[in-house]
Amino acid sequence: MFFPEYRGRRLRRNDTVRRMVRETHLRVDDLIYPMFSAFGENIKSEIPSMPGIYQQSIEHIVAEAKEVHALGIPAVILFGIPEEKDPLGQDAYNDEGIIQRTIRAIKDAVPELLVITDVCMCEYTDHGHCGVIKDGDVDNDATLQLLAAEALSHARAGADIVAPSDMMDGRVAAIRELLDANGFNQIPVMSYAVKYASAYYGPFRDAADSTPQFGDRRSYQMDPANRIEAFREATLDVQESADFLMVKPALAYLDILRDIKERFDLPLVAYNVSGEYSMIKAAAEKDWIDGDRVMMETLLGMKRAGADLIITYHAKEAARLLNG
Numbered sequence: 001m002f003f004p005e006y007r008g009r010r011l012r013r014n015d016t017v018r019r020m021v022r023e024t025h026l027r028v029d030d031l032i033y034p035m036f037s038a039f040g041e042n043i044k045s046e047i048p049s050m051p052g053i054y055q056q057s058i059e060h061i062v063a064e065a066k067e068v069h070a071l072g073i074p075a076v077i078l079f080g081i082p083e084e085k086d087p088l089g090q091d092a093y094n095d096e097g098i099i100q101r102t103i104r105a106i107k108d109a110v111p112e113l114l115v116i117t118d119v120c121m122c123e124y125t126d127h128g129h130c131g132v133i134k135d136g137d138v139d140n141d142a143t144l145q146l147l148a149a150e151a152l153s154h155a156r157a158g159a160d161i162v163a164p165s166d167m168m169d170g171r172v173a174a175i176r177e178l179l180d181a182n183g184f185n186q187i188p189v190m191s192y193a194v195k196y197a198s199a200y201y202g203p204f205r206d207a208a209d210s211t212p213q214f215g216d217r218r219s220y221q222m223d224p225a226n227r228i229e230a231f232r233e234a235t236l237d238v239q240e241s242a243d244f245l246m247v248k249p250a251l252a253y254l255d256i257l258r259d260i261k262e263r264f265d266l267p268l269v270a271y272n273v274s275g276e277y278s279m280i281k282a283a284a285e286k287d288w289i290d291g292d293r294v295m296m297e298t299l300l301g302m303k304r305a306g307a308d309l310i311i312t313y314h315a316k317e318a319a320r321l322l323n324g
């Protein structure tokens with residue numbers, strides 16, 4: 001292949017040719033939309049750093065779930081903002097908790113929409129950590145029981161997939177075991193297998209009211225400098241019977257997405273996190289970038305890197321563009 005016999009531009013000459021040789025496709029089927037369910041009634045409050053994304057009470061969540069389904073988006077992932085938080089995050093595994101009631105309401109109104117639930121303690125604990133605290137640090141093994149109880153309670157309420165995001169060791173196995181023992185062997189676990197301690201979660205923590213009240217999450221979430229460790233984390237989750245692997249955040253970790261895709265054969269999920277969304281929204285608001293084009297290019301880049309599915313706050317906007 002040498003110039004001038006080979007000319008790369010021959011396959012870029014017009015849109016039809018470009019369509020024919022296109023290697024990567026972003027589809028509405030690839031998108032998962034995150035939603036924040038808040039305790040109370042008649043609540044719809046926009047998250048200041050995330051234009052277009054709201055904390056909402058159940059009736060508004062259900063209305064938006066219908067809209068999401070009508071756009072052809074296959075799934076939502078739910079986060080809860082409970083009435084009360086306490087050291088043990090009790091709302092998380094209460095069958096009448098905020099998420100449990102939200103799951104039932106969505107499955108009632110739009111049964112075909114797949115409901116994924118975030119399984120973690122930080123939205124429910126008053127200290128904001130992803131597990132229970134002992135001697136100033138998160139106690140791994142004591143937290144496992146609570147996470148498993150939370151996942152079971154979500155499954156009982158009708159969740160289709162549970163997604164643990166806590167980064168405790170052994171949690172996929174603990175959840176799998178309790179689900180199976182209770183007749184839920186058909187509920188997949190979507191593991192946040194490779195989750196970094198990232199400043200990109202900033203806007204989410206405002207949205208979910210889940211900023212740690214002391215310290216940070218670096219004793220359980222991964223060091224952004226590490227790549228080999230990601231293989232260990234993913235390997236462990238595969239051994240514990242995870243059904244999906246996730247890499248989070250996505251944008252600054254596209255290399256990790258590629259690496260995990262090449263080494264593991266489970267469906268791979270990228271989490272296009274809150275800070276990534278906020279950056280595009282802020283720059284577009286200032287007219288510094290074309291927000292729609294940068295959004296689509298970013299999502300396509302995640303797919304090209306190896307993601308099969310993308311959790312993204314852009315899901316509705318992207319679906320509208322894809323549906324034409």
Ligand code: PBG
Pocket residue numbers: 118120122130165166200201202203204205217272273274275
């Ligand atoms: C809970 C959780 C977080 C996110 C998803 N699940 C926050 C965190 O770990 O601090 C982040 C999502 C986002 O930033 O969009 N553990």
Ligand code: ZN
Pocket residue numbers: 120121122123129130165166
């Ligand atoms: Zn958490």
